[in-house]
Every structure is written in structure tokens, then in C-alpha cells.
Amino acid sequence: MSSLSAPKRPGMCPRQVSSSSFADAFDDARRRLDELGVQEPGEDEVLSPALSSSSSTTDESALGSPGETESPLSPSTPFTAPITPAADPDVADDFAFAFDIDGVLIRGGKPIPEAIEAMRVLNGENEWGVKVPYIFLTNGGGKFETERCRDLSEQLEIDVSPGQFICGHTPMREFADRYGTVLVVGGEGEKCRDVAESYGFRDVITPGDILRANASTAPFRKLTESELANSRDLLARHGATKLSDIVIEAVFVFADSRDWASDLQIILDIAQSRGGRLETRSATFDEGPPIYFSHNDVLWSAAHEHARLGMGALRRIVETVFEDTSGGKKLETHAFGKPQVSTFEFATRLLQQWRAQQHGLADSAPPRTVYFVGDTPESDIRGTNAMDAKAENEWYSILVKTGVYQDGTEPRYKPRKLVDTVLDAVHHGIRREMVRLGSRKSTGGRMLPLDDAALKAVGEGRTPSFEVQDDPFLAVV
Ligand SMILES: [Mg+2]
Numbered sequence: 001m002s003s004l005s006a007p008k009r010p011g012m013c014p015r016q017v018s019s020s021s022f023a024d025a026f027d028d029a030r031r032r033l034d035e036l037g038v039q040e041p042g043e044d045e046v047l048s049p050a051l052s053s054s055s056s057t058t059d060e061s062a063l064g065s066p067g068e069t070e071s072p073l074s075p076s077t078p079f080t081a082p083i084t085p086a087a088d089p090d091v092a093d094d095f096a097f098a099f100d101i102d103g104v105l106i107r108g109g110k111p112i113p114e115a116i117e118a119m120r121v122l123n124g125e126n127e128w129g130v131k132v133p134y135i136f137l138t139n140g141g142g143k144f145e146t147e148r149c150r151d152l153s154e155q156l157e158i159d160v161s162p163g164q165f166i167c168g169h170t171p172m173r174e175f176a177d178r179y180g181t182v183l184v185v186g187g188e189g190e191k192c193r194d195v196a197e198s199y200g201f202r203d204v205i206t207p208g209d210i211l212r213a214n215a216s217t218a219p220f221r222k223l224t225e226s227e228l229a230n231s232r233d234l235l236a237r238h239g240a241t242k243l244s245d246i247v248i249e250a251v252f253v254f255a256d257s258r259d260w261a262s263d264l265q266i267i268l269d270i271a272q273s274r275g276g277r278l279e280t281r282s283a284t285f286d287e288g289p290p291i292y293f294s295h296n297d298v299l300w301s302a303a304h305e306h307a308r309l310g311m312g313a314l315r316r317i318v319e320t321v322f323e324d325t326s327g328g329k330k331l332e333t334h335a336f337g338k339p340q341v342s343t344f345e346f347a348t349r350l351l352q353q354w355r356a357q358q359h360g361l362a363d364s365a366p367p368r369t370v371y372f373v374g375d376t377p378e379s380d381i382r383g384t385n386a387m388d389a390k391a392e393n394e395w396y397s398i399l400v401k402t403g404v405y406q407d408g409t410e411p412r413y414k415p416r417k418l419v420d421t422v423l424d425a426v427h428h429g430i431r432r433e434m435v436r437l438g439s440r441k442s443t444g445g446r447m448l449p450l451d452d453a454a455l456k457a458v459g460e461g462r463t464p465s466f467e468v469q470d471d472p473f474l475a476v477v
Helices: 022-036 113-122 145-156 170-175 191-199 207-213 225-230 234-238 260-271 311-324 341-359 377-390 422-442 452-459
Strands: 095-099 134-137 181-185 203-205 250-253 291-293 369-374 394-399
Touching: 095 341, 095 422, 113 145, 113 422, 134 341, 170 191, 170 250, 170 341, 181 191, 181 207, 181 260, 191 203, 207 225, 207 234, 207 260, 250 260, 250 311, 260 291, 260 311, 291 311, 341 377, 369 377, 369 422, 377 394, 394 422
Parallel strands: 095 134, 095 369, 181 203, 181 250, 250 291, 369 394
Antiparallel strands: none
16 A cells, blocks of 8 residues: 555665674674774773673672563563564664654653654554554663563553563663672662563672661661661571671672762772772772663753753762772773664664564565664763664664753754754654655666755655755764
């Protein structure tokens, strides 16, 4: 029925996948970004320490498996689940969408009004009757992926599957086999410990466990009764006689801290310890275990009129205070999430699986174009543009005005297209594709770049005249 019902796939090289896991891809992407001279927002120091260089300093203690929690997103699902292609003649196989959530679809726990309509348009309620595959890629976290998908399904009035969802800590599961005892920071109550254990982490310690073992760790923090009840007895659990017998092999900040002061103290204590041993202090301040943050957003769009401080702010504080309290030694921490290219590569794998599972698009090649819609230039737009520079296919960045980005300002990282809302972004992408399809027909298969005038012409039922514009912030190409 639609003009995309049997589109001819353009010839393109299959993506070269040289990394077998996110962990490897993370190393690889950091190295490549270094080669490109790309640094993380606001950072001057050299990036790309080898993630494995500061790994285990102890044997993996034979602790019992802590995880009774059933994994909602175990390594076998959805990424390696059997694929059952089901033909879907109305689905677009040439392009797809990926969405940031906060400030694009949701704000302060409520859907942005245009978001519900945008999802309907993607699900086929458009003038071409085409369904467009889409995934969600948020830096947020602190819940099981299944829980967050349930929330999102209600908010957006659609069915959102974990197979189309990546949050900040999702890629951390690929590190579960790399470390034995880890500290997991952030989130409500025990939630992040549960999530980490569902990922396969074998021995997860929380700041609450450390405060229970030694309340003077953070003098002004008093655990509540339920926190005390939920925290674990570290000495008994590890069969240790003193805390310094326990070695933290890595620190993972899964979600936003609920108590920055005590979490900061505990992260710094471990960063300045002798090889991750609790309650010890290094003489050289260079023996601490690796510290990973699930993302690096300094600001995020919440219910408040102005953007709120995010995990990236805590990361800056950790690094700055470490330097101030260690005689000038630098601390290099690591961040997942956008704008890391490895996160977008992870999204590419998820999208391919999702297109195959949900839409029967079993082609090994990714969609020719992925439209990424975000509200934060420093993470969404920067990461999409960096991915576009590296990937074989096109990653097309669209910035909306409903979140962190303030209309009228010059974004530090420029999108290919600036629009008011996510609905405008969806219309823009679909129309662009339809016009490209038309241009291919009229030029014997050659795809031409487009501008707003061309898109407008199509919307009015006219044949556009194609021309190239140079300024990517103003032109649509
Ligand atoms: Mg956002």
C-alpha cells in the first residue's frame, strides 16, 4: 500500500563489527575518539585509559551468588534471542528513529504532549501509511529496563519492549564477568544492587553496606531503619575479620546519587585506597580501582523550570576533589552513555535485533539512516554526529526545544535539524525519506540531498527542485 512497501535497498557496505562486546567496543571507541582528537565535554585531560589496566587486584572470592532476582534483560535476551522474522510489508526498511527520553518525550514524569502523537505517526498513522522502527536511548537509569519500559508504555500509550530500550547502565552488564567485588552507587534503595545482580555481577557492595560497617565513614549520614535492614554485613559475607580484607575491584555509578555527600566520600575513599582495599589510603594515590559512571550529563531536563544537576556534575566533583586532596594527582574516571560512540554502536546492534524481531527485517545491514532526536547538544547531538562520522550508515541529529537546549542560543554541538518538538522531528525525518525516495525515482537511483524548500514542496504535493546547501545547521541535507 505504501510507496515503501517494497523499496529497493541501496547498495552499501555491511558494517564492520570488530568488537565482540560493549566492553571491547568501549575500549575501541575511546581509542578512535582519541585518534580523532575528540574529548569529552569540558575535559582537557587525556582520555582513553585501558579499562582493563586497573582491574582485579585480588582473586575472585568464592561468594555465593547474590542474585535471586530474575533478570529482566539477561544476556540471552533480547540481544541473542532467536529471531523470528515476520513479514511486515508496510514497514520502512531504509530508515529508523532513535529517541532520547527526558526533555524529548517525557518531562517531570509526564509526557510532552506532542510525544504521543509522534509515536502514532511512527506506528503508521501518517499520510504514507508507513511504520517506522524506533528505539529509545536514554542516559537515565536506576530501574530495571522492564520497569522503565512499563512506565514509558503508559506514558506514551504504546507498547515499549526492553528489546528497543537502552538506559545509562544497560551496557554495564557486559562488565559483569570482568570484576568480582564491585561498589554500586546511586538510585532508590536497593534497586541498583538488584539491577547489577540481574546483570550477573557476583558481589555487589553499596554505600549503605559500608556505612553499616563503619558509621563514621560519613559523619553526618545516618542510615534509616529500612536502609540498615537492607544493607549487608560485609565482614560476615566476606568471611573477613577487618574491612581492609575486602577489595573493591571497580566502582559503578549506576544512577543519580540520592546523597551526594556520603557517596562522594565513599567513592573518594576507594579511589584513594591501596588497590581498592576498604579503609586503606595509598601513599601514591594511583592504586585505586576503575570508576565508571553510567553517563556524563551535567544537566538534565526535569520538572523544574531550569535544568537540574546530573551525574556528570558528581563526576566532575569526584575528579576535582580527588586532585585537591591528593597533592595534585589526577583521577581519570570513565563514562558510558551518550555521547560515547560505543553507546551508539551498542544502539546499532539493538536496533538491528529489534528490526529483525519486530518487523521481520532480517537484513544484516543497518538502516541507511537513523534519525536521532535529543534535547541535549553535549550528549545527544555530539554523540550522534560523532557516530555519523564513524559509521557506514547515516546518523542524522535532530535537536528539540522542549528540554535542556534553550531556544535562541547557539548549541555547542550543532544538529542537522533544529525543530520545536519531537512530533516535528518525526514529520521531518519521514518527509525527508519520502522525498529522497522520490528523488531516487526521478534520477534513476541517485539519492539527492534535500533542503527545507524541497520538503515543503512535497508537503504541498509539488515536485521539489533539489539543491545542496552548505550550512548544516540551517540546511537539511
Ligand atoms: Mg534529554
